[in-house]
Amino acid sequence: MSRTVSPQSPSPEPAYERWAYSFHLPHSPRSVRVARLALRAVLDGHGMTELADTAVLLTSEMVTNSYRYAPDGPTRVRVRGLAESRLRVSVWDSNPVIPTPFDQPPSSCAHGTVAARAAEAATEETHGRGLLLVQLCADDWGGYAYGQHPSGTGSTGKFLWYELAHRCGPYGIAA
Template sequence: MRTVSPPHTWAYALRLPHDPRAARVARMTVRSVLASHGRPEILDTVELLTSEMVTNAYLHTNGPASLRLTALADGRLRVGVWDSHPRIPAPFAHPPHGHVPLAPPDAACGRGLRLVREYADCWGGVALGDGVLDRRAGKLLWFETGVTGG
């Protein structure tokens, strides 16, 4: 049996330990994957936003995280970061066009996710599992960027 998939779609997944170097590993992975698929035009944005999300997973949880890069058929790239904490932060807890208070430029924290709001085309978050027996409990935060030809 032959599997049919839309052209130019692919996915990469990476499990990241709870380690301060996880954001660096995520950035290196993003660079390598996007270079191998000829997507240099979105590299800076994806690298920055991925780094912010993985850093937050490290800072606000005590467990591992997972990174998933998915190229969608229409040219968008979806980046998802899973971690074990169920709380969904702003701006992910609100629709992209809803009012989300921005952290002041001199704030000690909260500026990283502001970048997601500024540079991603869309984003979202979902709580997963019940946290009791479900090892996949936590949350998945994602963003999309990179529509080509438009």
């Protein structure tokens, strides 16, 4: 019997590969370096090297905060390709406190507020600029509580996340 194969209708999904990676990191200062190396390897492997420097910087800041402010547990990093040129990185830790302004949607934070925080951070302080870097460099960012059960059972904590997108130059599409 002979079979005929007809062309399939175009898929509504874009023709990019969907992917996600998770890293479970122990509570150790070395985990920050491991997260940077693993993230760079993932982005290089998926052809997203143009986002690597910014993503590594922002992830390093978020994992460092996790190490500093959630001393009783590990850190988890999740990296996902959202679109052909868009990336989301989420960092989970066991501390349920979502730092300001990650407890609000990015659209609710006026650019002037971020600029004012940047000016304030330009003082002689040696810490406290990590999440400000995320706000200034990411295309989108936020945070949400995880697993807070009224009964007190189950794991708790928070996710802080950011997204980056590759931007073509004015002639990038025509090239």
